[in-house]
Amino acid sequence: MLPVSLHENDLLGSLFGNLGTISQLLFTVLFIALFFGFGQKLQMRQFLWDIDKGLRRLDMFRNSAKDLTLKTVKEIGKPTIDPGPSINVLMEQFLISPVDMDPAGIVGKIDHLLDVRDEKFKEDVRRIAPGADSSQVMNLENLVEASWALNTIYRIIRHFYLMGKKTNSIFIIIQLQALLPLIIQEAEAYLGAAKAFAEGQPIGDGIGPLVASRLMKDKVQRKVEKDVVVAETMMEDRRVIALKAEGPGGNVGKPGDAIKTIIEENVDKVSMVIMVDAAVKFEGENSGEVSEGIGAAIGGVGTERFKIEQEATLHKIPVYAVIVKESLQEAITPMKKEIMEAGEKVIERIKSLILERSKPGDTIIVAGIGNTIGIGQ
Amino acid sequence: MAVVGLYFIGLVFGGDIADPNIMILYVTIAVVAFTFVLLTLTRMRRGIRIGAYTPVKVLSIVKCGQCSFKQIKNFAIGDFVFKTLGKCTQCTTGDLTINGIYTEGPPKK
Numbered sequence: 001m002l003p004v005s006l007h008e009n010d011l012l013g014s015l016f017g018n019l020g021t022i023s024q025l026l027f028t029v030l031f032i033a034l035f036f037g038f039g040q041k042l043q044m045r046q047f048l049w050d051i052d053k054g055l056r057r058l059d060m061f062r063n064s065a066k067d068l069t070l071k072t073v074k075e076i077g078k079p080t081i082d083p084g085p086s087i088n089v090l091m092e093q094f095l096i097s098p099v100d101m102d103p104a105g106i107v108g109k110i111d112h113l114l115d116v117r118d119e120k121f122k123e124d125v126r127r128i129a130p131g132a133d134s135s136q137v138m139n140l141e142n143l144v145e146a147s148w149a150l151n152t153i154y155r156i157i158r159h160f161y162l163m164g165k166k167t168n169s170i171f172i173i174i175q176l177q178a179l180l181p182l183i184i185q186e187a188e189a190y191l192g193a194a195k196a197f198a199e200g201q202p203i204g205d206g207i208g209p210l211v212a213s214r215l216m217k218d219k220v221q222r223k224v225e226k227d228v229v230v231a232e233t234m235m236e237d238r239r240v241i242a243l244k245a246e247g248p249g250g251n252v253g254k255p256g257d258a259i260k261t262i263i264e265e266n267v268d269k270v271s272m273v274i275m276v277d278a279a280v281k282f283e284g285e286n287s288g289e290v291s292e293g294i295g296a297a298i299g300g301v302g303t304e305r306f307k308i309e310q311e312a313t314l315h316k317i318p319v320y321a322v323i324v325k326e327s328l329q330e331a332i333t334p335m336k337k338e339i340m341e342a343g344e345k346v347i348e349r350i351k352s353l354i355l356e357r358s359k360p361g362d363t364i365i366v367a368g369i370g371n372t373i374g375i376g377q
Numbered sequence: 378m379a380v381v382g383l384y385f386i387g388l389v390f391g392g393d394i395a396d397p398n399i400m401i402l403y404v405t406i407a408v409v410a411f412t413f414v415l416l417t418l419t420r421m422r423r424g425i426r427i428g429a430y431t432p433v434k435v436l437s438i439v440k441c442g443q444c445s446f447k448q449i450k451n452f453a454i455g456d457f458v459f460k461t462l463g464k465c466t467q468c469t470t471g472d473l474t475i476n477g478i479y480t481e482g483p484p485k486k
C-alpha cells in the first residue's frame with residue numbers, strides 16, 4: 001500500500017489528502033471485496049454469458065438444419081401432408097441400450113436394436129417423403145440423423161446450462177464453458193454434414209468406399225448382405241474381392257456381415273483382409289496422409305468390428321488396415337481435394353501390401369469402409 | 378468501462394489534483410478500465426471469427442473413358458462418383474463419367 005502524506009498547512013492539500021486516504025481505503029476495500037468475495041460470482045456470471053451465447057448459436061444451427069431438412073423433404077419427397085410434425089417426432093427419437101450387467105451376447109442385442117432403428121428410421125422417412133427414390137431416401141435419412149444430432153446436442157447443453165444456473169454450481173458451469181468451443185465446432189461440422197447430405201455430396205468418410213469403387217469399376221457386381229456390393233478383380237496376379245456399401249445413397253451398410261459371408265463362401269482360400277477407412281487424425285497432422293496398421297479399421301458402435309475380428313480369428317486370417325487421416329470435421333463435410341487424392345496412394349499401399357504379404361493366386365478381401373454418399377460403383 | 382477510464386484520465390489531466398498518490402490511483406483505475414475494454418473486444422472478435430460459416434464450393438471432375446478429355450464443373454444435385462453423363466463431345470465414342478467430387482476448402486492463412 002502506498003504511503004499517504006498529509007499537508008496539514010494547506011487547506012486544499014489537507015482536504016485532498018483526507019479525500020485521498022478515504023478514497024484509497026475505499027478502493028482497497030472494494031478491490032478486496034471484488035476479487036475475493038464476488039470474484040467467483042463475477043466469473044460465473046461471465047461464464048454463463050459465454051454459455052448463453054454458445055447456446056444461442058447451437059439453437060441457430062439446429063434450426064437451420066431443421067429448415068434444411070424440411071425444405072429438402074418437401075423438394076424431393078413431394079409429401080402429400082405437412083412433414084413438420086413427423087420430423088419433430090423423429091428428432092426426439094431415442095434408443096435404449098441393452099443391459100450390460102451380463103455382457104454375454106450383448107453385441108447381438110445391440111446389432112438387433114440398431115437394425116430395428118435403422119429399419120424404422122428408413123420407413124418413417126419413406127412415409128414422409130413418398131416421392132424420393134431409394135438413394136434419396138438414404139440421403140434424407142442421413143440428413144434427418146444430422147439434424148437429430150444437432151437437436152440432441154442443443155438439448156443436452158441447454159439441460160446443463162439451466163442446471164448450472166439453477167443450482168449455482170460453479171463446477172457444472174466451468175466444465176460447460178470449457179467444453180463449449182469443442183462442442184460448437186462439432187455442431188458446426190454436423191451442419192456442414194447436413195448440407196452435404198441434403199445435396200448428396202461425398203463426404204470425407206467416403207474415402208474407403210471411393211477406393212473400393214475404383215477397384216470394382218466396370219466389374220461384375222453382386223449384392224451380399226444388407227446394402228453391400230461386391231466385385232472381383234485381379235491385382236498383381238491375386239484375386240481381389242472388393243466390397244463397399246451400395247451407393248450413391250448415404251449408407252454404411254453392414255461390412256461385418258458381408259466379410260463374414262465372403263470368408264465363408266471361400267473357406268480356406270482368403271489369405272488376408274485389407275480394410276480401408278478414414279481415421280481421425282491428431283491435431284497438427286496433415287489431412288490425407290495414408291498410414292497402415294493391423295486390425296479391423298471400422299468405427300461405429302463396435303458391432304461390425306466385433307464380427308470381423310471374430311471371423312478373422314476363427315479362420316486365422318490376418319486383418320490389415322490402411323487409413324486416411326482427416327479431422328472429424330473433414331470426415332462429415334464434403335470431401336476435401338487432398339483426401340480424394342489420397343485414394344490413389346491407398347491403392348498403391350494396397351498393392352505393396354498384397355505383394356509383400358501374399359502369394360500369386362491368393363484371394364484377398366479389400367473392404368472400403370465408410371459412408372458411401374455420392375459415390376456409386 | 379471505457380467511459381470510466383476516460384473520466385479518470387480526464388481527472389488526472391484536469392490539473393486539480395495535487396496529491397501524487399491520488400494521481401497514481403486514478404491512472405491505475407484508468408489503465409485497468411482500458412485493459413478490460415481491450416480484452417472484451419478481442420474476445421468478441423474471436424467469437425465472431427469462429428461463428429462465421431463459409432459455404433463450401435463443391436466441384437465434380439468429369440472424365441472421358443476413351444480419350445483424355447477432362448473437365449471440372451460445379452457440383453449439381455444428383456451428381457455422384459461414376460455417374461455416366463452421356464457420350465463424350467470430343468471423340469463421340471467414349472462415355473463421360475464423373476471421376477471424383479471434391480471441395481477445395483478455404484485457403485490456408
Ligand SMILES: [Zn+2]
Nearest residue numbers: 441444465468
Ligand atoms: Zn472422349
